[in-house]
Amino acid sequence: MEKLSGKRVAFLVTNGFEQVELTEPLNAVKEAGGTAEIVSLSKDDIQGMNHDEKGDTFAVDRVIDDVSADDYHGLVLPGGVQNPDTLRTDAKAVQFVRDFFSQHKPVAAICHGPWLLVEADVVKDRQLTSFPSIKTDILNAGGNWLDDEVVVDNGLTTSRNPDDLPAFCKKVVEELREGKHERQTT
Incomplete structure (x- = not known):
């Protein structure tokens, strides 16, 4: 894998995240030489899930109140149902994403x-994928939803589910290595 030496990557998560969707990309970033930090809504440990069963708990490195996109070279958003549903109701978390x-x-x-x-x-106007149940939300927000293992659109990497993690992790590291992506407008 390409080296990410000197790159800091935020993993924005809270309770109810799909555990493997945090651990595999986090390990891929670390194995490529990057620094991975778990950012959450509070300093309390966060609860992972293995589908509908409780998984492990994880320590939080930084709290959303104390970070900005300026602190990082990239951002990873693991799935799970509860995790993004909770994060999208937090104005600071939403602004953190927007800033990247x-x-x-x-x-x-x-x-x-x-x-x-x-x-x-x-x-x-972006191409992306997701778990099929949020396809309509993406379409309603103006995105172009594709049913592919991994979709990359100008620095935005998306995948559908844990089965896609090998391709997702590879592309995450590649996009982080490349760095900033200036979006072309036509």
Whole structure:
């Protein structure tokens, strides 16, 4: 894998995230030499899920109140149903996501993670994928939903579910290595 030495990556998560959708990309970033930090709504440990069963708990590195997109080279949004549904109701979390887009930094979201992208109003005219149940939300927000393993649109990497994690992790590292992506307008 390409090296991410010197790159800091935020993983924005809260309770109810799909555990493997955090751990595999987080490990991929670390294995590529990057620094991965779990950012959440509070300093309390967060509860992972293995589908509908409780998984492990994870320590939070930074709280949303104490970070900005300026602190990071990229952002990863794991899925799970409860996780993005809770995050999209937090104004600071939504603004944090929006700031990565305004700074043209790589963002990755998997499964239900794109719900947060819809809330941040950053999917219009972009190609992306997600868990099929939020396809309509993406379409209604002006996005172009594709049923592909991984979709990359100018630094935005998305995938559908845990089965897509190998391709997702590879593209996440690649996009982070490339850095900022200036969005072309036509």
